[in-house]
Amino acid sequence: MKRSLQSNNSTTNEENEGASCSKIGSTHINNHLLDTSNADCNLNLQINFDGPEAQTGLTNETTLELVNDIMDNNSSTETETKSLNENQKDYISWDDLFMATAFLMAKRSRDPVTQVGACIVSSDHKIIGTGYNEMPTRCCDDSFPLGKDKFNKLNDKRTYICHAELNAVLNTNSISLQNCIIYVSLYPCNECAKIIIQSGIKNVVYCKYKNNNRRHKNENMASHIMFMTSNINCRSYTPKQNITFEFKTTREPEKLQINADESETQIVLTNETTLEPVNDIMDNISSIESETKSLNEYSYNLYNLNYSP
Numbered sequence: 399m400k401r402s403l404q405s406n407n408s409t410t411n412e413e414n415e416g417a418s419c420s421k422i423g424s425t426h427i428n429n430h431l432l433d434t435s436n437a438d439c440n441l442n443l444q445i446n447f448d449g450p451e452a453q454t455g456l457t458n459e460t461t462l463e464l465v466n467d468i469m470d471n472n473s474s475t476e477t478e479t480k481s482l483n484e485n486q487k488d489y490i491s492w493d494d495l496f497m498a499t500a501f502l503m504a505k506r507s508r509d510p511v512t513q514v515g516a517c518i519v520s521s522d523h524k525i526i527g528t529g530y531n532e533m534p535t536r537c538c539d540d541s542f543p544l545g546k547d548k549f550n551k552l553n554d555k556r557t558y559i560c561h562a563e564l565n566a567v568l569n570t571n572s573i574s575l576q577n578c579i580i581y582v583s584l585y586p587c588n589e590c591a592k593i594i595i596q597s598g599i600k601n602v603v604y605c606k607y608k609n610n611n612r613r614h615k616n617e618n619m620a621s622h623i624m625f626m627t628s629n630i631n632c633r634s635y636t637p638k639q640n641i642t643f644e645f646k647t648t649r650e651p652e653k654l655q656i657n658a659d660e661s662e663t664q665i666v667l668t669n670e671t672t673l674e675p676v677n678d679i680m681d682n683i684s685s686i687e688s689e690t691k692s693l694n695e696y697s698y699n700l701y702n703l704n705y706s707p
């Protein structure tokens with residue numbers, strides 16, 4: 399796996415910012431191009447999975463071997479890990495990682511206009527919940543509207559759709575969210591602000607866009623007021639560096655790019671198949687399964703041996 403990083407002049411993102419909101423721009427579903435124009439953020443995401451020559455040396459093919467090495471407590475693994483750490487100086491910041499995760503989650507959304515992703519993280523940097531805007535479970539068929547209708551609420555997506563933040567909170571399986579951070583690819587609306595506050599989350603990091611037409615919406619102002627009053631630390635996200643991950647298969651590359659400069663953010667996802675690596679993983683799983691099976695059979699035989707009269 400190879401990760402390429404480009405440095406960027408971005409500033410620190412520790413400042414606490416006021417209410418703002420954003421609009422992810424036009425989406426071209428067919429060529430998988432999501433143009434998030436007018437974005438302030440500067441994130442370029444590209445992940446390379448390019449075989450054994452990859453930088454980390456951990457590929458689908460080598461996964462099993464590595465696991466076996468670890469199980470054997472093989473000292474060569476220690477050496478490998480050491481050199482791996484020495485090489486790996488360009489690791490990404492927590493902020494970049496979690497906001498990128500939120501952006502990735504957004505890619506699951508079927509909303510044709512705005513795809514939103516959220517990622518909840520504990521104070522010790524563990525991801526404990528993710529979500530994206532989607533229809534409620536089992537309401538995802540085509541009979542639900544994906545557009546707006548100001549005259550008929552029943553024909554308006556907003557009546558049904560669950561926001562990314564709500565899903566992220568609900569997807570945490572009752573783990574306490576006290577003092578957690580939520581990363582959202584859009585400024586939380588008033589309903590989500592209430593959910594965030596009530597869940598115990600104490601920090602909000604959102605992606606801020608230029609010239610968005612939501613900035614002055616009253617409900618976002620309400621979020622701001624509630625966050626301020628409830629002592630929720632809410633700040634906009636500024637990437638520390640341009641990050642490029644590229645998904646590559648042995649056959650054709652699949653690219654996910656969140657590509658931003660001063661004026662625009664782009665997410666480019668090419669539609670080439672990932673069948674080969676998926677198959678590799680399935681092969682690995684089945685070989686692990688068969689190994690486990692034979693191990694179980696072995697234990698069973700041992701058991702029978704030990705306890706047979």
Ligand SMILES: Nc1ccn([C@H]2C[C@H](O)[C@@H](COP(=O)(O)O)O2)c(=O)n1
Nearest residue numbers: 509511512514531561562585586587
């Ligand atoms: N903080 C937010 C704000 C909005 N969403 C979702 C709700 C809708 O699916 C979409 C907005 O649609 P638009 O008004 O742009 O047609 O974004 C969310 O999940 N979280």
